[in-house]
Each structure stands twice: as structure tokens, then as C-alpha cells.
Amino acid sequence: MATQSSRPAYTSSVLRRAIRPVLAGATFSLPAIVILTAFLSPFGYMTVTALKDRPMITEAGSPILPSKPASFVYEDEEYPVLLVPDENGRMHEWAIIQKGREESTFIDPRNPEAGPIQWTGKWRTLELSWELSPVWENFSYAWTQLDMLRTLRNTLLIAILGVFGTTVSCTLVAYGFTRFRIPGKSILFMVLVSTMILPAFVTIVPTYILFERVGWMGTMLPLIVPHFFANAYNVFVLRQYFLTIPREMDEAAMIDGAGPIRTLTSVILPQSIPALIAVGIFHFMFAWNDFFGPLLYLSTEQELQPISIAIQGFNARFSARPHLVQSSALLGLVVPLVLFFLAQRVFMRGIVFTGVEN
Amino acid sequence: MSTAFSELSLKNLKFTRTKMTKLARVEALWGLLFLTPWLIGFFLWTLGPMVASLVFSFTDFNLLHREELQWVGLANYRLLFTDPNVKTAVSVSLRFAAMALPVGILQPVVMAALLNDERLWSKRLFTTLFYLPSIVPLVSAVYIWRGIMNTQTGWINRFLEAIGIAGPDWLNSQAWIYPSLVIIGLWGVGDMMLYTLATMQGVPTELYEAAQVDGAGRFTQFRHITLPMITPVIFYNLILSSIGIVQYFLVPFVLKGPNGDPGNATWFYGMHLYKEAFSYSKMGYGATLAWMLFLFVLVVTIFLFWSSKYWVFYPAGEEK
Numbered sequence: 179m180a181t182q183s184s185r186p187a188y189t190s191s192v193l194r195r196a197i198r199p200v201l202a203g204a205t206f207s208l209p210a211i212v213i214l215t216a217f218l219s220p221f222g223y224m225t226v227t228a229l230k231d232r233p234m235i236t237e238a239g240s241p242i243l244p245s246k247p248a249s250f251v252y253e254d255e256e257y258p259v260l261l262v263p264d265e266n267g268r269m270h271e272w273a274i275i276q277k278g279r280e281e282s283t284f285i286d287p288r289n290p291e292a293g294p295i296q297w298t299g300k301w302r303t304l305e306l307s308w309e310l311s312p313v314w315e316n317f318s319y320a321w322t323q324l325d326m327l328r329t330l331r332n333t334l335l336i337a338i339l340g341v342f343g344t345t346v347s348c349t350l351v352a353y354g355f356t357r358f359r360i361p362g363k364s365i366l367f368m369v370l371v372s373t374m375i376l377p378a379f380v381t382i383v384p385t386y387i388l389f390e391r392v393g394w395m396g397t398m399l400p401l402i403v404p405h406f407f408a409n410a411y412n413v414f415v416l417r418q419y420f421l422t423i424p425r426e427m428d429e430a431a432m433i434d435g436a437g438p439i440r441t442l443t444s445v446i447l448p449q450s451i452p453a454l455i456a457v458g459i460f461h462f463m464f465a466w467n468d469f470f471g472p473l474l475y476l477s478t479e480q481e482l483q484p485i486s487i488a489i490q491g492f493n494a495r496f497s498a499r500p501h502l503v504q505s506s507a508l509l510g511l512v513v514p515l516v517l518f519f520l521a522q523r524v525f526m527r528g529i530v531f532t533g534v535e536n
Numbered sequence: 537m538s539t540a541f542s543e544l545s546l547k548n549l550k551f552t553r554t555k556m557t558k559l560a561r562v563e564a565l566w567g568l569l570f571l572t573p574w575l576i577g578f579f580l581w582t583l584g585p586m587v588a589s590l591v592f593s594f595t596d597f598n599l600l601h602r603e604e605l606q607w608v609g610l611a612n613y614r615l616l617f618t619d620p621n622v623k624t625a626v627s628v629s630l631r632f633a634a635m636a637l638p639v640g641i642l643q644p645v646v647m648a649a650l651l652n653d654e655r656l657w658s659k660r661l662f663t664t665l666f667y668l669p670s671i672v673p674l675v676s677a678v679y680i681w682r683g684i685m686n687t688q689t690g691w692i693n694r695f696l697e698a699i700g701i702a703g704p705d706w707l708n709s710q711a712w713i714y715p716s717l718v719i720i721g722l723w724g725v726g727d728m729m730l731y732t733l734a735t736m737q738g739v740p741t742e743l744y745e746a747a748q749v750d751g752a753g754r755f756t757q758f759r760h761i762t763l764p765m766i767t768p769v770i771f772y773n774l775i776l777s778s779i780g781i782v783q784y785f786l787v788p789f790v791l792k793g794p795n796g797d798p799g800n801a802t803w804f805y806g807m808h809l810y811k812e813a814f815s816y817s818k819m820g821y822g823a824t825l826a827w828m829l830f831l832f833v834l835v836v837t838i839f840l841f842w843s844s845k846y847w848v849f850y851p852a853g854e855e856k
Contacts, residue, residue: 206655347573358567384588407577510676533731
């Protein structure tokens with residue numbers, strides 16, 4: 179007996195030691211999951227609402243998922259399906275074919291050959307049975323109303339040309355800042371960093387007038403051309419990355435007779451692929467998201483509008499129909515979302531590089 | 537670890553006046569050649585427009601009547617100080633900032649602290665999922681939140697109803713519109729969260745081990761080790777958030793339209809500037825509004841940089 183009583187004590191202390199971290203993890207992680215769920219719940223709202231029609235949204239008592247009351251066709255008549263308890267308390271989904279005050283007649287949709295079932299009780303107390311019925315047509319409607327093919331073409335054109343411009347120009351500038359001794363370089367770099375703090379509003383009025391003067395109003399050029407002149411954040415990311423590449427490698431290339439451009443393309447660039455991808459994606463996301471630029475320069479040109487402004491126009495027309503609003507919101511975020519998941523690691527590491535120095 | 541703004545220190549200025557050799561001149565020329573895109577861009581899109589903006593602010597330049605362009609001296613500035621719409625705009629922007637700025641500073645720190653806790657299951661998954669809303673485009677995010685905050689069909693009020701609370705009219709009452717905008721803003725702090733998390737992960741573990749030996753609990757460790765070590769990121773966030781908030785207007789613009797509804801509650805400074813300059817084409821007055829904003833931001837930034845020497849902690853030995 180003595181040995182037996184000591185055994186549970188032994189195992190329980192081992193168990194306690196093994197369980198404690200799990201328990202600590204659970205007491206910490208479960209609340210974290212609750213917070214996360216609340217934080218992400220708008221995605222859920224958007225998705226289910228985008229698949230509903232008006233009654234599914236407005237009618238009281240309708241379920242969260244897009245559903246309609248189930249019905250069953252019996253002898254060429256359509257009857258609603260209700261949740262009916264039998265004598266044993268088991269629930270059945272039966273279609274009501276004849277309503278009576280104290281007694282009603284049902285049919286089992288799974289087994290109609292069995293014939294009508296008499297049920298005693300008040301049918302008004304029974305609940306409706308719902309069946310999932312997503313309204314996919316919302317997306318095709320939003321797709322056509324947004325003129326999605328044209329909108330996507332415009333967005334991609336602006337985004338991809340900008341990605342090219344910013345990646346090339348920021349690479350050159352970052353290379354200049356990391357690998358060359360230039361008199362006054364430290365001042366120039368401080369000026370570059372301080373442009374991060376400059377409010378965009380200070381430059382927007384004259385820039386607008388400039389684009390108006392050169393006849394670029396109502397074209398995509400104001401949304402593309404400025405990105406061929408480098409910007410502080412992306413230069414900063416690339417500079418930080420280039421600084422991690424050992425200088426000895428450039429010097430070896432130089433000794434082999436490579437000039438500055440050759441060194442850039444054969445030594446620096448091949449080692450900076452993740453940073454270049456990150457910068458490219460940053461710009462793509464920026465261009466996809468940009469609302470103010472298109473609002474200023476393209477609001478009168480429907481033919482050239484990118485997705486942000488197209489969705490805003492769509493919502494001005496359909497703001498009273500939540501299902502269409504949500505399906506347009508979903509169409510607007512699918513591409514960034516997919517891109518994010520494809521390049522998540524490189525992207526998130528790149529974000530850290532934009533702000534924090536190692 | 538430090539941030540981009542630690543570059544903005546007088547210590548980083550190096551003045552060397554040595555005679556350059558031919559080789560050094562070649563190197564400098566190559567370097568300048570590579571900087572050219574930015575140098576041109578800086579004059580074209582930053583310095584030039586800033587100066588032009590200042591010049592325009594002394595004119596009545598209106599794109600619709602451009603041939604009547606006249607110097608008006610300080611008239612625009614006088615108008616700015618008497619315009620009741622400016623008064624409203626300044627008060628709206630400041631009231632919103634008073635609510636949004638503390639949240640914007642605290643939220644990334646709290647989220648990063650949560651993600652950095654070793655008790656959390658799968659840090660990577662949680663980090664990715666908490667970051668996720670940051671990639672949602674502005675227009676989509678605004679429409680999603682508009683839906684979820686709807687009084688009848690939105691989830692927030694349905695949930696509140698289910699637990700017996702009558703939910704407010706989030707987007708149409710002057711009392712609730714600012715909290716609603718702050719809630720929408722919760723979705724936009726992903727980048728700051730990642731910076732903060734990366735900085736927390738860079739804190740040497742010896743510091744925590746030493747503190748544990750001294751019997752410091754979790755909270756004391758956070759207060760006396762983690763917090764001082766992340767002050768550079770908090771400073772970085774404070775600067776960028778302040779500048780973002782004084783220019784803030786696109787979210788209310790998409791959410792409530794350009795008229796400042798409900799009441800004048802979303803008549804932000806940026807909204808006023810946008811309407812004067814781009815709806816009414818009053819470029820001269822718009823430039824004036826922009827310059828006053830710039831001066832305000834400049835004063836705030838200088839003050840924050842000055843204050844940083846009292847509370848921002850840059851670990852020794854990281855000077856370059």
C-alpha cells in the first residue's frame with residue numbers, strides 16, 4: 179500500500195511540472211485569442227455580409243451566416259421547414275403542410291414516401307429551420323459596376339510603373355549614400371531623413387499647380403512620375419541593407435576592374451533581393467491604397483480611375499445596400515491580402531528595416 | 537537599436553576640409569551621380585514647392601480666375617486668423633489628437649508586449665494576424681467599419697444588445713464620432729507594432745536575467761528595462777503620429793463625406809485645406825493654410841526633439 183500511495187504523488191509532481199508551462203501558456207494565450215478575434219471580427223462581418231441579400235441583413239432573428247428559411251416542395255407546393263420536437267424531445271426538420279391550432283401535419287423532407295406526420299402542439303411556437311444560401315451574385319454585380327477589368331488595369335499600370343521607378347531610383351541613391359565619400363554627405367542624409375517628417379500638405383498646392391500647368395491633370399502621370407525620384411523611407415531601407423554587405427566584396431570586384439555600376443549590379447544587387455522585393459511590395463501596396471492622389475488628379479476621369487477611387491464612387495451610389503458595400507470592400511483588399519501572404523516574411527522584415535536601425 | 541530619427545543629431549555632422557585628391561574627386565562625382573535622382577526630386581517635389589507655397593500664400597491665386605492673380609500681402613494670413621471655419625478646424629483636429637494620440641502611442645507598446653511574452657503560443661502566427669489589418673486599403677477598411685458600426689445591422693451594437701447594453705449611434709452623433717474614428721485607427725498601427733516588437737526582441741537577455749536575480753517581477757522588469765529600451769521607438773512613433781494626426785482627414789472624408797458631418801465634428805484642418813484649395817481652387821489661401829500647418833508641425837517637432845534628451849534613452853556604445 180505504501181508504494182502505491184507514493185506513486186500518485188510522484189506522478190502528480192511530474193505532471194505539475196509538465197503542466198505548469200502549458201497552463202501559463204493557456205491563461206495567457208486564451209485571452210490573447212479573444213482579443214485577436216475581436217480585432218479581426220470586422221473581416222468576418224465583411225465576408226458574411228458580402229454574401230447576403232437585403233432580407234438576410236435586415237430581418238430580425240436571421241442568423242449570422244447568410245441563410246434563408248428552408249423550404250420543401252411536396253406535391254408541387256412549397257412548404258416552410260420548421261424545427262419540430264417529437265415525444266422523446268428529439269428535433270426534426272419537418273416541412274409543415276397543414277397548419278392547425280392544436281395539431282398540424284408535417285412531412286419529412288428526407289423521407290417523403292413515409293407520408294404525412296401528425297404532430298400535436300402549437301406550430302407557432304416552432305422555430306424556422308435555416309439553410310446556408312450565400313448570394314455569390316453580389317460579387318458579380320459589384321465586379322461589373324466597378325468595371326473591375328478596367329479598374330484593375332489602371333491600378334496595375336500605376337502601381338507597376340511606380341514600383342519600377344521607386345526601386346531603381348532608391349537603389350541608386352542608397353548606393354550613393356553607402357559606398358561613396360561625398361563632401362557634405364552627412365548633411366544630405368539628414369536632409370533626406372528629415373523629409374520623412376515634412377507634412378505632405380506643404381508641397382501639395384504648388385505640385386498640383388505644376389501638374390495642371392504641364393497638362394497632366396486627368397492623366398496618370400502625377401501618380402507615377404514623382405516615384406522615379408526616390409523617397410526617404412525606401413532609400414533608408416535599402417541603405418540599411420547595403421550597409422550589411424561587407425565592403426571587402428566591392429573592393430574585390432573593384433580590383434578585378436569593375437566600375438561603380440558593375441559593382442552595384444554584380445555585388446550589391448544579387449545580395450539585396452529581399453530588400454528590393456520588400457521595397458517593391460511597399461510601393462505596390464502604397465499605390466493600391468493611395469486615395470488622395472487619384473482624388474486630386476483623376477476624379478473627373480472615370481476611364482483612368484484606380485481601385486480606391488472606383489470603390490468610393492461605387493459606395494456613393496450603393497451606400498444603402500450593406501451587402502454591396504461589403505462585397506466591394508472585399509474586392510478591394512483581396513490583392514493586397516494575397517500579396518501579403520505570398521511575401522509575408524520579406525515584407526514584415528522589410529517594415530522593421532524602414533524604422534529601426536540595427 | 538535605434539530609429540531613423542537618431543540620424544537627426546548634430547553629432548552626425550562631419551565637416552572635413554581637406555584638399556581632395558584626384559581619386560577622391562572621382563569618387564565624389566560618382567557618388568553625386570548616384571544621388572542625382574533624389575537631388576533632382578528634392579528640388580522638384582520638396583524644396584521648390586515649399587518655396588512656391590510660401591510665395592503663393594501672399595497672392596490670391598485661384599485656378600479658376602488665374603489671369604487676375606494679385607499680390608495681397610498678409611490678407612490670407614489675416615483671413616486665416618478670423619475665418620470661423622479655421623477655428624472650428626483647429627479645435628476639431630486638436631480635440632481628436634487629444635484622444636487619438638495617447639491610444640496611438642500606447643497600443644503598439646501593449647501589442648508588442650503581448651507578442652513578446654514567452655507564454656504566448658506561436659508568436660509568429662499572432663504577430664502576422666495582429667499585423668494583418670494594416671494591409672487593408674483605406675477605403676476598404678473605412679467601409680468595413682462603417683458596416684460593423686451601423687446601429688441596426690452592425691455587429692457591435694448587436695453584440696452590445698445581446699449583453700443588455702443599448703449601443704450608441706457611433707457614426708452620426710457628435711459625442712461618439714471621435715471614439716469611432718479612434719477605433720477605426722486601431723487597425724493602422726501594424727508598422728509601429730513591428731518596430732516596437734523588433735526593439736523589444738533586441739533587448740539583451742542578460743538585463744532580464746540580472747533583474748530576476750535581484751528579485752524583480754514581470755512588471756518591474758517591463759517598467760525598468762523594457763520601457764527605457766524602447767523609448768527611441770516611442771519617440772519615433774510620437775513624431776510620426778503627431779504629424780499624421782494634424783493632417784488627418786481622409787478617413788472621415790471617406791466615412792462621412794466632405795462636409796464635416798455630424799455637425800461640424802469632422803471638420804478637420806485637412807478637410808478645410810482640401811476644400812479651400814481643391815474644391816474652391818483657392819490656391820493662395822490653401823498655400824497659407826499649408827504653411828501655417830508646416831510652422832505648427834515644425835514647432836511641435838523641435839519641441840519633441842528637444843524634450844527627447846530628457847526621456848529617450850539611446851544605449852551607450854551604439855554611437856557611430
